[in-house]
Amino acid sequence: MADRSAQIVGTLVEAFSDLMAADPAAFRTKFRKMAADPFAFYRGSACLFYADVAESDDPWADERTSRVWIQGDLHAENFGTYMDGDGVLIFDVNDFDEAYVGHFTWDVTRFAASLALLGWRKAISDDDITVLVQRYVRAYLDQVRWFVDQADDRSFSLRLGTTDGVVHEVLQLARLRTRVALLDGITETEGFDRRLRDVPGLRRLDDGERAAVVDAVERYIETIPPSKRFRGVTYTVKDVAGRSGFGIGSAGLPAYTVLIEGYNQALDNDVVLSMKQGNVAAPSRVVTDPAIAAAFQHHGHRTVLSHRALQAHADPLLGWTDLDGVGFVVSEVSPYQADLDWSELTEPSEIGPVVDYLGRATAKVHCVADSDADHSLVPFQTEEAIMRVVGGRADAFVAWVVDFAHSYAAQVRADHALFVDAFRGGAIPGVASTS
16 A cells, blocks of 8 residues: 555656646645545546556557557546537537547546546446446447448537437537627626736736737747638737636646637627647656657647547647747637536436447547648558457457456545545645645
């Protein structure tokens, strides 16, 4: 137990030491959120997951299936809606901060273990958790097979016309959201124009920092593919501020909120951008191929290239920039984002159809890329590589994932208790209480 506790603390400190030093208060908040329960701990400790799986045998990894684009932190709460470039509401994976190139199984098993942890939190039996994980993996494999047989991969999506039940309701809720409502929450009118609203977590900039951020926005525009780049007044900066208060995964990362003119000068078409420092992707800590790391200028660049490789219709405002040589990701704060809410999903019969969709969404991010994606790192069809490895052994693959889900969820529950004891006891350097 002492060895495992030391490993947990050592892995967290190694992964986050720089950010801890920059903002220890943010990490105390992050760790207190992680202490809430095993699922919250799992969400915030992807680095520990990769340290563990890197030491484990993966019978499904070969030269190709060990180097595909992966989401990198796939768990049950990383799914939701977005509006694609064609104006269609899509349900999909919605967080790419940890995306990288690695084993396709890492996404599948990380999600499966999260499902087991979520099921345990809801007091669902192990037998029912087994069935749910089986449904997820079989839906994943069915969708991968579909991509093998289809010439137009990008024709598949989970949208209003192809979903029902809870996932359809999430899309309907997103449809009710409006740009004006989002703008009214984030901005206020001052005279005849909008400015960012002074709310908790917003930090006004001095002239020097503001000029540097505006310059970074100018350079960001050049990273948007020409086919998606808007003309005219769209990117004119109207207001900018520092921002804090992001979730568990982004503690300590500097960020800015940027208000731009939008598609025209009408105030209801203003656009809010998030400009957030790119973090070190958890899988990159165990993927040792120098050619992969060398493909990225910085973590902002890596996040954007990964996003485009994993989403069929990426945000047309998605791009990257840098401040003082540090990479940042720039994307729209969209009014049409709605996360899947698990709080009212309590019975296995309710959860089952949802995990079917999540399995298909996982297959989609592995097999379908945006039209502007860079294919140099993964120059092959992922779906064909996965099917060649799984082949006629689908039952064995499903059983392997189920075994991992149960065993690793049990490990996480034990790790959570060790983490809480270490944190309470002041054993994590860099985040000692200031009381």
